Amino acid sequence: MSSIVALITVLLLSLAQLGLARYVRVEWDVGYVQVNRDGYVNRRAIGANGALPIPPIYMYHGDTLLLTVRNSLDMATSVHAHGLYQNGTAYMDGAGMVTQCGIPPGETFTYEIYAEQVGTYWIHGHYHSQNADGLRAPLVIQERHPAYKYDEEMLFYLEDWYPTEAVPKMKEVLAPSESGLPPPPTFPYGLINGYNGNDTKPIRFRPGGRYRIRVINMATTEWWKFTIPGHKLEVIEADGVMSYPHVVDGLDIAPGQRYSAIVTAHDSVEFNYMYNCTLYADFVPWIPGMNPRHYMGLVEYHPDAPIKHIATPDDGLLKWANDIEMRALDGAPAMPVDRQIELTTRGYVTTDKRNLRELGIVPYAEPQKVPTLFTAMTMGELAMDPRVYGPQTQAIVIPHNQRVEILLKNVQSLPHPMHQHSVPLQIVERGPVDPSEIEIAKGINVSASDLPRITRRTNYHNPMLRDTFNVPPFEYVKLRFQGTVPGCFVHHCHVQTHFVAGLAATFVVAPEVLQRTQRIPEELIGMCRRQGLKAEGNVMGNWGYDLEGLPPVPTQQPGSFQTLSLN
Numbered sequence: 067m068s069s070i071v072a073l074i075t076v077l078l079l080s081l082a083q084l085g086l087a088r089y090v091r092v093e094w095d096v097g098y099v100q101v102n103r104d105g106y107v108n109r110r111a112i113g114a115n116g117a118l119p120i121p122p123i124y125m126y127h128g129d130t131l132l133l134t135v136r137n138s139l140d141m142a143t144s145v146h147a148h149g150l151y152q153n154g155t156a157y158m159d160g161a162g163m164v165t166q167c168g169i170p171p172g173e174t175f176t177y178e179i180y181a182e183q184v185g186t187y188w189i190h191g192h193y194h195s196q197n198a199d200g201l202r203a204p205l206v207i208q209e210r211h212p213a214y215k216y217d218e219e220m221l222f223y224l225e226d227w228y229p230t231e232a233v234p235k236m237k238e239v240l241a242p243s244e245s246g247l248p249p250p251p252t253f254p255y256g257l258i259n260g261y262n263g264n265d266t267k268p269i270r271f272r273p274g275g276r277y278r279i280r281v282i283n284m285a286t287t288e289w290w291k292f293t294i295p296g297h298k299l300e301v302i303e304a305d306g307v308m309s310y311p312h313v314v315d316g317l318d319i320a321p322g323q324r325y326s327a328i329v330t331a332h333d334s335v336e337f338n339y340m341y342n343c344t345l346y347a348d349f350v351p352w353i354p355g356m357n358p359r360h361y362m363g364l365v366e367y368h369p370d371a372p373i374k375h376i377a378t379p380d381d382g383l384l385k386w387a388n389d390i391e392m393r394a395l396d397g398a399p400a401m402p403v404d405r406q407i408e409l410t411t412r413g414y415v416t417t418d419k420r421n422l423r424e425l426g427i428v429p430y431a432e433p434q435k436v437p438t439l440f441t442a443m444t445m446g447e448l449a450m451d452p453r454v455y456g457p458q459t460q461a462i463v464i465p466h467n468q469r470v471e472i473l474l475k476n477v478q479s480l481p482h483p484m485h486q487h488s489v490p491l492q493i494v495e496r497g498p499v500d501p502s503e504i505e506i507a508k509g510i511n512v513s514a515s516d517l518p519r520i521t522r523r524t525n526y527h528n529p530m531l532r533d534t535f536n537v538p539p540f541e542y543v544k545l546r547f548q549g550t551v552p553g554c555f556v557h558h559c560h561v562q563t564h565f566v567a568g569l570a571a572t573f574v575v576a577p578e579v580l581q582r583t584q585r586i587p588e589e590l591i592g593m594c595r596r597q598g599l600k601a602e603g604n605v606m607g608n609w610g611y612d613l614e615g616l617p618p619v620p621t622q623q624p625g626s627f628q629t630l631s632l633n
């Protein structure tokens with residue numbers, strides 16, 4: 067009798083769980099919009115359903131997002147759910163010419179995005195730099211049983227905004243330059259929750275309340291700092307990975323990164339406070355009023371209370387969230403490794419006078435006729451050989467379940483926020499690169515005080531995992547992951563100009579499993595064909611090692627370095 071009751075209970079519970087998982091349907095008609103977002107310039111941008119900003123998407127763990135994208139642009143488009151695993155659905159990752167041909171103008175495609183994870187993410191264009199023209203929106207996946215208790219949650223999504231369109235600008239950035247120098251940098255304005263940063267909205271705290279504040283840096287180039295002077299931030303999430311509380315004064319967030327922090331309100335309503343969102347870049351000149359830009363908003367405890375201005379100490383004296391110190395909540399020790407892959411961020415002038423970047427051998431580019439994933443799916447045993455993907459996709463083949471350590475070295479003077487598609491990686495070590503490896507461009511004065519001051523730091527015991535990690539100038543980071551999720555996943559800098567200049571590689575994970583377990587939807591195959599591209603064969607759509615038609619690989623002008631900002 068009791069066993070029947072138990073059985074019925076189990077059945078009811080699993081039915082309830084099934085019933086909970088939902089389909090969340092969202093439609094984006096992606097097209098040009100005319101907007102004034104920064105209070106200065108009315109310009110053409112890329113929005114959805116005739117508007118910008120694109121509203122945030124909220125869903126629960128276990129839900130499936132059905133995101134229907136209709137392309138009303140005059141060029142192909144695709145969108146990527148940044149940080150989502152795509153375990154079993156590699157062709158839904160949205161990286162243009164990596165996991166799909168773009169959606170042609172006038173066509174529609176529905177992305178199926180399963181929320182295997184919880185936390186704070188975003189969805190953005192992943193074709194022709196459309197991300198930088200506005201095609202981006204937050205994605206929040208809520209826990210069904212939150213690991214931490216809080217009364218309310220708040221979202222800050224932070225962007226940078228340029229006066230000119232990104233798609234033509236990127237062409238200019240990549241064009242040959244007689245001087246050998248990139249175009250001079252411009253400094254953007256900041257947007258908070260979709261609007262002019264000056265126009266900050268108040269947030270309201272009740273005495274003693276606990277607030278989960280999610281902060282996303284959706285900028286194209288710049289970093290954001292977030293503080294609420296007079297309050298501590300208890301960081302509990304980085305890039306969708308829950309952590310033990312990490313108590314700090316502020317968040318210093320690189321493009322593509324996200325954090326959640328719990329803030330406990332003061333018990334008294336005697337004062338109101340200000341929150342502080344600061345847009346900045348370390349790598350362009352520090353000009354008061356321009357770089358950095360400070361945007362302050364009200365933290366209201368009581369409508370009549372005066373504002374308590376807190377004298378802020380020098381940024382160097384504040385404690386900032388630091389992923390090497392964080393510990394994953396459901397964590398594990400550093401995984402053992404089968405293989406180390408060394409990647410070095412370099413930039414230089416090529417013999418044809420272009421400013422390009424690379425992570426290893428040659429600058430990444432997408433010159434192909436076949437998306438990398440389609441090559442992996444159709445080349446049989448040859449899919450294990452990086453040569454069939456062509457040198458410029460920078461394909462690194464990882465057999466199923468191989469455990470990999472990436473040693474990522476930044477030997478030059480720009481920081482790079484590197485993003486790994488699909489699964490997050492364990493961050494086990496950070497430290498200074500060997501001084502003998504540092505490349506300093508002629509004519510630039512780097513003194514000993516500019517060289518890294520950090521010492522080597524490790525966390526092999528319970529490392530944090532994340533999908534976007536900052537690699538500061540002259541530092542290295544060691545990352546570990548296991549190839550459990552089959553697919554072709556790009557590893558790229560999230561500064562858009564660095565990405566288009568070539569700072570990327572492609573991890574081709576378990577092609578042998580891909581071929582056995584996944585099938586590319588007919589719709590995606592048709593999209594390639596209708597654009598004169600191909601859906602099978604090697605990088606050029608041929609069989610075997612015939613790469614006929616592949617453009618030549620750019621080569622470095624001997625002795626040239628590229629350390630100036632390209633934004």
Ligand SMILES: *[C@@H]1O[C@H](CO)[C@@H](O)[C@H](O)[C@H]1NC(C)=O
Nearest residue numbers: 104105106255262263264265
């Ligand atoms: C934003 O505020 C600053 C400082 O008050 C001011 O100089 C600037 O013109 C404002 N910008 C806009 C777009 O309102």
Ligand SMILES: *[C@@H]1O[C@H](CO)[C@@H](O)[C@H](O)[C@H]1NC(C)=O
Nearest residue numbers: 151153154182489550551552
């Ligand atoms: C992906 O799915 C496979 C098969 O279901 C599973 O073994 C693996 O653990 C999953 N990986 C992740 C990161 O969820």
Ligand SMILES: *[C@@H]1O[C@H](CO)[C@@H](O)[C@H](O)[C@H]1NC(C)=O
Nearest residue numbers: 291293295342344360378381
């Ligand atoms: C705002 O934050 C920035 C970056 O941390 C800091 O330099 C600045 O002093 C802060 N301003 C105020 C008024 O707190």
Ligand SMILES: *[C@@H]1O[C@H](CO)[C@@H](O)[C@H](O)[C@H]1NC(C)=O
Nearest residue numbers: 507508509510511512513630
């Ligand atoms: C580098 O330092 C030297 C000596 O202090 C100075 O003459 C020169 O102008 C500096 N160059 C640059 C690019 O700042």
Ligand SMILES: [Cu+2]
Nearest residue numbers: 482559561564
């Ligand atoms: Cu970069």
